[in-house]
Amino acid sequence: TSEFGWTRYNTLEEIEKWLDEILSAYPGVTEEFIVGQSYENRTIRGIKISYKLNNPGVFIESNIHAREWITSATATWLINQFLTSEDEMIRSLAENHDWYIVPVLNVDGFVYSHEKDRMWRKTRQPSETSSCVGVDPNRNFDSHWMENGGASEEPCAENYGGPYANSEPEIKAISEFVASIKDKVNVMLAFHSYSQLLLSPYGHTAEEEPENYDDLNAVAKAYADAVLALPYGTSYDYGSVASVLYIASGGTNDWAYNEQDIRISYTIEFRDQGKYGFILPPAYIVPNSEEALIGISALLDKCQELGYLEL
């Protein structure tokens, strides 16, 4: 569609306009879903793409962190490919899964990162005890919330977990929405940047591993191998959040795994490895998106092989 060429980063307004065009251009296979309302009362929107009945479901949460613009650019690029590509591999990927995609979850923070502070990460709900604004939404899910120092209790911190779990309307809304369709969701992917990592549970502890950790690593390896084999030669590492990165509690992928029994659940940290970091130049939108497409395709093939896509 017009003026949405993935050659620059789009504002929320542009993304929503594009989404409207997509929804009206592909009425048979797309459907809008409403996740809920943000603190500033914006509507958090998602798109379901479904070509047939009884497909396994893949949920993609994107831009929970405001400044991670590459995530919504990649999510919208994927949506466009699923609907318009004539490539056989992409057609099969698109048509043999049901896609639930939320391009921008943290809508308030995203707008703020465009209009006021490019490096904004958190939500925009004020604190009752501090003049600092916002909570780290990826520490606010109701799963091992605040445990093991995996989030800060300090409202000014970038990883502030909030006054209580689900204090952020955006997190309460997505939790309720995913819970309402969890029987249809086989795979949960949370898009982040940066570092080039596939992170599986657990985030809240390094003392234990999930029961299917070997499978989670095998599936992540399939993604990493497929991306590395592309001409860009980009390397992704993988492992649990706590082992690869740091203890982080109350994140999307732990919540989906622990509380919704979604056995395949990752945080994907896109490009790069720090040269540009969060301010990834727009020239990398398409390369990053191509990698995500090939990686997700390989990831789902491996899930299929290991029996995770049964309904």
Ligand code: 0X9
């Ligand atoms: O710290 C985070 O929330 C993520 N990294 S980022 O640089 N995008 O902020 C990692 C999240 C890991 N996942 C869990 N906390 N479960």
Ligand code: ZN
């Ligand atoms: Zn992030």
